[in-house]
Amino acid sequence: MKEKIMAASIALFEQKGFSETSIQDIMDMLGVTKGTFYYYFKSKEELLMDIHLRYIEGLLEKQKNIMEDAAKTVKEKVFEIVYMLIHSIEKQGRQARIFFREMKHLNAEHLKKIVEKRDLFRYNLQSLIEEGMRNGELRDDLPPSIATLTVLGAANWSYQWFRPDGELSDFEVAEHMVAILLEGMEKK
């Protein structure tokens, strides 16, 4: 039931917005009582945090698997992370859009939990880029923080425009995007 409540809420939050969705709306969609809701969540706001937390924890888990793969180069891992982000946005588009849009509705304590996880994702990517700068795969004349945010921005922004039914697959988009980020757009 917890899963069903989260799935119904994600659909409603995306369609109507968080503020405009009542707990009653969620219950009406599922045909159950408010008691059921409060058995699983203290409030609508806690439900929003759970949705965010599950999304970002899924990304962190996948990022960890990529980072720990000793057989891959830093550049291959950068590709894997970009592809994973675009793929997640494709598969979990609703969560992604709610994540970026409704964050302001979290209370300070819940927001802190989310921001810590988001920061962790960014720090992990930055430490990978720093490793590449040390081992000679990546140029070392750029601030690692800006390199990290440029990669993340390009990939995350795809939630605004990537369409699964478009001309290019998520894999192809990731390939071209990482070609730009690693090799550059200049004619050599």
Added chain:
Amino acid sequence: MKEKIMAASIALFEQKGFSETSIQDIMDMLGVTKGTFYYYFKSKEELLMDIHLRYIEGLLEKQKNIMEDAAKTVKEKVFEIVYMLIHSIEKQGRQARIFFREMKHLNAEHLKKIVEKRDLFRYNLQSLIEEGMRNGELRDDLPPSIATLTVLGAANWSYQWFRPDGELSDFEVAEHMVAILLEGMEKK
């Protein structure tokens, strides 16, 4: 007074959110009556569109000036556009955040007006990148649409993280970001 209403609304929309801000809240902040509001705007939603429209029209105007400068190369123009976006986000951070966050509250007709202007900004950048591919400044083995969205994503995402009081200025951030996008992060 129209300017004052827009400025007050931007502050309130950012702080409380669009849905949670009433016309009364805006009027209370300015110490005037609702009649004054309705003299300038048909509704809160029309006010939101006016805020968005003014923001995007400002960006389009600056983009046009950059694109029409015959003395600049395509690569220089790409830099100018990235710098302009990061700079606008710094100077008009509130408008930028409201723009990305509250778009869902626009009605279909108003949203169409905004989306058309956003699309125009993207098409203009894409036509610049295509020009660079034709004149030999940029490599021509990448889809121009993905190149455009990668540049826009990297620059637009800065609304999530750029801090005017941070270590790097908006100009320095733009320089490093464009170095990545044009030259790539790989060690040559």
